[in-house]
Amino acid sequence: MDKRELGAFLRSRRERITPADVGLPAGPRRRTPGLRRDEVAHLAFISTEYYTRLEQARAPHPSREVVGGLARALRLTDAERVYLHRLAGVEPAAAPGPPRQVRQSILDLLHRLPNAAAFVISATYEVIAWNDLACAMMEDFSALSRRDRNLARRAFLGPHTEGRRLYGVSDADEFARTCALHLRGTVVRYPDDPETAELIDELRTGSPEFARLWADHDVTAATTLCKTFDHPLVGPVSVSCDVLDIADRDQRVVVYTAEPGSPSDEALRLLSVVGTQRMDVPG
Template sequence: MDKREFGAFLRSRRERITPAEVGLPAGKRRRTPGLRRDEVAHLAFISTEYYTRLEQARAPHPSREVLAGLARALRLSDVEGTYLHRLVGIEPSLPPGPSRLVRQSILDLLDRLPQAAAIVVSATYEVIAWNDLACALMEDFSALAPRERNLARRAFLDPGPHGRRLYGVTDVDEFSRTCALHLRAAAARYPNDPETTQLINELRSGSAEFAELWADHDVCAQTMLCKTFHHPAVGPVSVNCDVLDITDRDQRVVIYTAEPGSASENALALLSVVGTQRMDVPG
């Protein structure tokens, strides 16, 4: 254990956090930048004396529970938490399941893409964030229960709105193949997550196609560059599909954009106006 680096790292993280960020009053006589040692100790559920000794490189080897408490109290990122563990010579525990918490900066990014439909999916293809145009192009995710927002279930088990499999996309077979291998990789990363296991068992028992793909044991994906949605109101919408990995959350941002000046760009512009209104239903 590198006690000196461990203590210096704790102090540097402590000094960068304001009391307001952890719900504490600033006070008028605060002499230290960031939090005080006793405040970090309280948030981490350890004694002030022990925390002080950790910063001063005088404490014994901290346990995994203490490290988890410090990471939580100091608002460490996943990368910082991993570094903290490795300073002590302990590999961090695997997360119990895929993260559904989307960073605020990613949510802001979705809102700043008014001409693109964009969603965020978890490692198990649950749609966990979206913008308005994505709802207009695909479906209103806000009106669905979390279980119903899963694109794997949509692709293999549920025809979806208007009887269109996966919103009528032209590359549904390629998507299905990629989905199966991504889920195999997720199962390896989260072997103890009951929701991941349940989803895969549900797909294997309910879809012969998925069961066959699963039996192939493929783990290498191909990049999908473009696809066409067959929308019930505006017709075919051809889009470029770009995927941005959020590695620290094991999530992906999927962005659909149309070629400038194309009929599909006009269709997306129309969808951005009408939103999720049903234009195909007689008034």
């Protein structure tokens, strides 16, 4: 525990918040910038004396509950909350579940990639954002429920018809194994999330393959850099696969691109025009 830095950090965060930010009246005789110590203590449900001792580097080791209350009272960002816990020498409480809200800048990025199929997945493999080309090449995600947008569920539980597994992609088996490995890490990060537990139970019960992979207790997998989709309209589409981690949201951006000028590039261009229309089905 770094008492001196902890006190300085608390003071710096306290001084940047106005009473209006937390619904308190400013009052006519306020002489300190930001909040007063007693106001922070009140918001964090601790005594003013103890909070004062924390800022003055004289307090004993605070509990996780106290640190969590201070983080909420001072309206810390996720990064600041983790930093505060580390200064106090306690581990932050596990997040309740995988974040599903995608930053606006990431949403803008998806739609600025007209020649790439791109989408965002959560820590449980739920597709939570996508661009039009991703829908044209894979599936119209906007027409699916949250449950049916989960790629792990679709990889292991279907629907699969005529031997076409998960959009007819060439590395379907490898992808399924990677899902199982990543989900093992997700369970550790979100041990109290009922949706994550329900997904794992469903996969273990409904898929002997997933149950076997889960029993292996593996946690690492090789990355697939290239894959081929067997699209029902334009045929084989070979793409490079790049995955960008959004660490602060525990999300990943998946981007599929084809070699410029290749038949697959032409197929993607056709799909970008056709969209999700099924022109192979008679009207």
